[in-house]
Amino acid sequence: xxxxxxxxxxHGSTTVWRKxxxxxxxxxxxxxxxxxxxxxxxxVPLVKQEDGYYTDYFGAPxxxxxxxxxxxxxxxxEGSGIYPFRTTWDEVHQLQGDSKKVERMxxxxxxxxxxxxxxxxxxxxxxHKVKALVMPGNDxxxxxxxxxxxxxxxxxxxxxxxxxxxxxxxxxxxxxVNPTPWDTPREAxxxxxxxxxxxxxxxxxxxKKSIFNFHCPPYGTxxxxxxxxxxxxxxxxxxxxxxxxxxxxxIRAALLKHKPMLGLHGHIHESTGAVSLEGVPIFNPxxxxxxxxxxxxxxxxxxxxxxxxxxxxx
Amino acid sequence: xSEQQPDSKLSDRLVFARKASGLIRELTPLDVVIWAVGAPxxxxxxYFAPRSMYLYGLWGIIGAYVLSLLLLLPVAVTxxxxxxxxxxxxxxxxxxxxxxxxxxxFLVGWIRLFGFGFVDGIISCVGVVLFASxxxxxGTLTSNKAIIDxxxxxxxxxxxxxxxxxxxxxxxxxxxxSMRIIKWLERALFLIPLVILALMLAFMFGYGANxxxxxxxxxxAGVAESIIAKASQxxxxxxxxSIDKMLLALxxxxxxxxxxxxxxxxxxxxxxxxxxxxxxxxxGLFCVLVLFIxxxxxxxxxxxxxxxxxxxxxxxxxxLRQIIKPGEASIPFFAASAMPVWLAIVIPPFAVLWIIKxxxxxxxxxxxxxxSLAMDRTLPAQFANVNxxxxxTWATHLQALLAIAGVVVFTQGVTMILAITxxxxxxxxxxxxxxxxxxxxxxxxxxxxxxxxxxxxxxxVMSVLGxxxxxxxxxxxxxxxxxxxxxxxTALCLLLAIGLVIHMYQLKKNEKQGVSLADVYSQMxxx
Numbered sequence: 001x002x003x004x005x006x007x008x009x010x011h012g013s014t015t016v017w018r019k020x021x022x023x024x025x026x027x028x029x030x031x032x033x034x035x036x037x038x039x040x041x042x043x044v045p046l047v048k049q050e051d052g053y054y055t056d057y058f059g060a061p062x063x064x065x066x067x068x069x070x071x072x073x074x075x076x077x078e079g080s081g082i083y084p085f086r087t088t089w090d091e092v093h094q095l096q097g098d099s100k101k102v103e104r105m106x107x108x109x110x111x112x113x114x115x116x117x118x119x120x121x122x123x124x125x126x127x128h129k130v131k132a133l134v135m136p137g138n139d140x141x142x143x144x145x146x147x148x149x150x151x152x153x154x155x156x157x158x159x160x161x162x163x164x165x166x167x168x169x170x171x172x173x174x175x176x177v178n179p180t181p182w183d184t185p186r187e188a189x190x191x192x193x194x195x196x197x198x199x200x201x202x203x204x205x206x207x208k209k210s211i212f213n214f215h216c217p218p219y220g221t222x223x224x225x226x227x228x229x230x231x232x233x234x235x236x237x238x239x240x241x242x243x244x245x246x247x248x249x250x251i252r253a254a255l256l257k258h259k260p261m262l263g264l265h266g267h268i269h270e271s272t273g274a275v276s277l278e279g280v281p282i283f284n285p286x287x288x289x290x291x292x293x294x295x296x297x298x299x300x301x302x303x304x305x306x307x308x309x310x311x312x313x314x
Numbered sequence: 315x316s317e318q319q320p321d322s323k324l325s326d327r328l329v330f331a332r333k334a335s336g337l338i339r340e341l342t343p344l345d346v347v348i349w350a351v352g353a354p355x356x357x358x359x360x361y362f363a364p365r366s367m368y369l370y371g372l373w374g375i376i377g378a379y380v381l382s383l384l385l386l387l388p389v390a391v392t393x394x395x396x397x398x399x400x401x402x403x404x405x406x407x408x409x410x411x412x413x414x415x416x417x418x419x420f421l422v423g424w425i426r427l428f429g430f431g432f433v434d435g436i437i438s439c440v441g442v443v444l445f446a447s448x449x450x451x452x453g454t455l456t457s458n459k460a461i462i463d464x465x466x467x468x469x470x471x472x473x474x475x476x477x478x479x480x481x482x483x484x485x486x487x488x489x490x491x492s493m494r495i496i497k498w499l500e501r502a503l504f505l506i507p508l509v510i511l512a513l514m515l516a517f518m519f520g521y522g523a524n525x526x527x528x529x530x531x532x533x534x535a536g537v538a539e540s541i542i543a544k545a546s547q548x549x550x551x552x553x554x555x556s557i558d559k560m561l562l563a564l565x566x567x568x569x570x571x572x573x574x575x576x577x578x579x580x581x582x583x584x585x586x587x588x589x590x591x592x593x594x595x596x597x598g599l600f601c602v603l604v605l606f607i608x609x610x611x612x613x614x615x616x617x618x619x620x621x622x623x624x625x626x627x628x629x630x631x632x633x634l635r636q637i638i639k640p641g642e643a644s645i646p647f648f649a650a651s652a653m654p655v656w657l658a659i660v661i662p663p664f665a666v667l668w669i670i671k672x673x674x675x676x677x678x679x680x681x682x683x684x685x686s687l688a689m690d691r692t693l694p695a696q697f698a699n700v701n702x703x704x705x706x707t708w709a710t711h712l713q714a715l716l717a718i719a720g721v722v723v724f725t726q727g728v729t730m731i732l733a734i735t736x737x738x739x740x741x742x743x744x745x746x747x748x749x750x751x752x753x754x755x756x757x758x759x760x761x762x763x764x765x766x767x768x769x770x771x772x773x774x775v776m777s778v779l780g781x782x783x784x785x786x787x788x789x790x791x792x793x794x795x796x797x798x799x800x801x802x803x804t805a806l807c808l809l810l811a812i813g814l815v816i817h818m819y820q821l822k823k824n825e826k827q828g829v830s831l832a833d834v835y836s837q838m839x840x841x
Binding site: 058 | 327328329330331332412685689691695698699700702705706759760762767768
């Protein structure tokens with residue numbers, strides 16, 4: 001029996017990462033997967049003043065007078081996927097007029113955290129016994145791939161562009177998604193997605209015993225529902241939110257054509273679920289990284305295929 | 315080194331977001347106000363004051379509205395802050411799931427679901443009554459017997475039933491098939507009736523105590539005076555203000571504000587949730603109160619006539635029928651006499667538009683609640699299926715069935731209906747309040763990440779608000795129970811049982827599929 005813990009979209013949350021590492025111990029898994037959207041989105045300055053460090057992130061101006069307070073706030077922010085940094089008012093004003101510098105600083109913060117995470121992973125998990133797959137997603141800059149690849153010789157598996165073998169089952173992976181309103185780093189047209197996934201699938205020796213680890217969920221299921229947005233990117237409200245299907249039609253077509261053993265997806269945080277797409281079990285754990293909540297699926301595979309699964313959250 | 319706090323114009327908070335972060339979207343406070351006003355709009359503005367003033371008096375009604383707002387204010391503030399602390403689609407329900415078990419949240423959600431489901435059906439019937447009454451009046455005004463007969467037929471129980479079903483069918487179709495139309499429809503349905511409402515109130519105020527003159531011009535010389543005299547003869551006296559009456563009118567007042575929190579179901583998409591939700595919701599509530607009071611004052615300004623008329627209509631309808639072919643007491647009905655004929659023609663369609671505008675938030679919002687319960691696997695997954703317009707299909711059908719049940723319940727008498735719906739629609743307030751009260755202690759991990767960490771004398775403000783909300787919510791719930799009879803209690807228990815059976819079925823199904831709700835919300839071990 002092979003047990004997998006599958007989670008997605010940690011978005012820089014150190015709390016989620018730590019819980020994911022702990023989950024492999026708690027559920028005694030053979031394979032741990034954290035796939036898609038590993039990195040965070042925001043830098044939050046803690047600005048040095050005479051009386052301490054200033055922040056207004058929590059809605060009201062706050063001055064942190066003790067080093068311990070600053071440390072606590074940094075930990076809370078890191079737990080929510082944010083990159084806090086200590087700075088001065090001069091630098092803040094500079095950054096407010098220099099978006100390129102902000103991007104550069106964000107990139108560096110992303111790489112630093114990813115490195116820290118991977119160090120923690122290899123120190124806590126025996127990667128000879130437990131396979132650890134770490135995959136970027138559409139929201140992740142390409143720099144992060146380089147960081148993950150540096151740890152391949154320490155047992156971390158970077159699953160893109162290769163077939164990963166797990167106890168007789170094969171995993172193919174893909175990180176791009178169909179176009180979103182935010183022009184994220186890894187987006188592709190449906191045609192491009194179709195070609196790319198076919199290329200990965202063609203490497204498989206037995207599709208029926210394979211796992212499609214595609215970050216983007218298939219279109220038209222309960223895994224790809226997101227709030228509809230208007231032209232100004234505001235959610236459409238009609239007595240409540242309107243949810244529409246935003247997944248990939250190419251991914252859907254690939255799943256239906258090849259009928260793998262299962263499909264593992266992420267990307268749409270609100271659409272957590274496990275459903276069947278014409279007989280193919282597909283999963284999306286969803287995400288609540290902002291609250292430091294880890295969501296995942298524990299999936300058990302026997303030699304005949306998927307045996308059982310259950311959803312966990314904590 | 316310069317030390318300078320940021321210019322508030324430069325950003326809401328001092329953060330630097332990545333270019334493609336998906337964090338741009340936000341609701342404005344104005345969006346929140348429009349939705350907060352829309353849901354309570356119908357009955358409070360048009361119906362309750364004229365209908366109830368003969369019982370409670372003008373100042374009893376106004377006092378009840380003000381007291382209802384004061385009671386609901388801590389609930390509104392708590393809800394806005396709670397959703398701001400954990401912004402998610404589904405409003406306060408995801409938070410309750412994190413604090414209590416998902417099954418308790420389901421219980422609360424299910425009760426709220428059929429409460430508001432009934433409300434939709436009831437208001438649909440009210441809409442029929444308003445439309446029919448104004449049609450009767452318009453037919454009288456233009457001496458058109460066909461219109462009078464049509465309106466009278468609609469006012470009969472069968473007519474109300476069929477008309478109510480038609481309103482539900484319209485909402486059903488709009489929700490399932492025309493979501494794209496609803497967006498501009500909602501705006502038009504808000505502005506146009508608001509203008510007409512303003513006109514109606516202006517004419518009512520304009521006539522003031524001379525209103526009988528206007529009424530007589532339609533129904534004949536001396537008719538208004540004979541209605542007043544007849545009511546007096548039958549023992550009616552104009553109600554004076556008393557605290558008792560005001561407290562009795564609370565049932566009306568609280569129900570009138572119901573639905574204001576519908577907007578919170580979309581709380582997950584707010585960049586500045588504390589500002590948008592908080593100010594928008596509270597601002598919306600006060601706008602509603604002002605409009606309620608103006609409507610009540612408009613009726614009260616017309617002297618003794620409206621109360622005498624309402625007394626005869628509701629207590630001695632047969633006597634009133636000997637004088638005129640009556641329409642139900644409402645703002646449109648009274649206003650129609652005060653307006654020129656060429657303008658009064660807009661009133662029947664106004665009633666329809668205003669009703670539909672106010673019904674849609676209930677209908678759609680309730681279907682979204684079903685959707686979110688299904689996504690959480692506390693209801694069968696089929697209820698989360700959506701069609702190509704983004705509308706959850708089975709959830710919409712369920713809401714339609716509940717609304718139809720509301721139409722049926724309407725025939726049982728208004729007091730019992732209000733009691734059932736107030737009890738079921740508002741029961742979740744006190745459970746929600748309890749969840750918020752314990753939230754900073756039970757879910758410290760989420761609380762310390764939230765933007766609402768204020769403390770007062772060391773106690774989290776959210777806990778204090780949660781305490782107030784629990785008390786208010788419990789008061790509202792138990793108050794409404796004093797008005798129900800055995801039949802209503804039995805009906806409530808039956809509906810509760812149905813929900814619990816469905817939930818148990820889903821729990822069993824989850825277990826078979828390997829989804830354990832106990833595991834779903836299990837706490838991960840310490841890091």
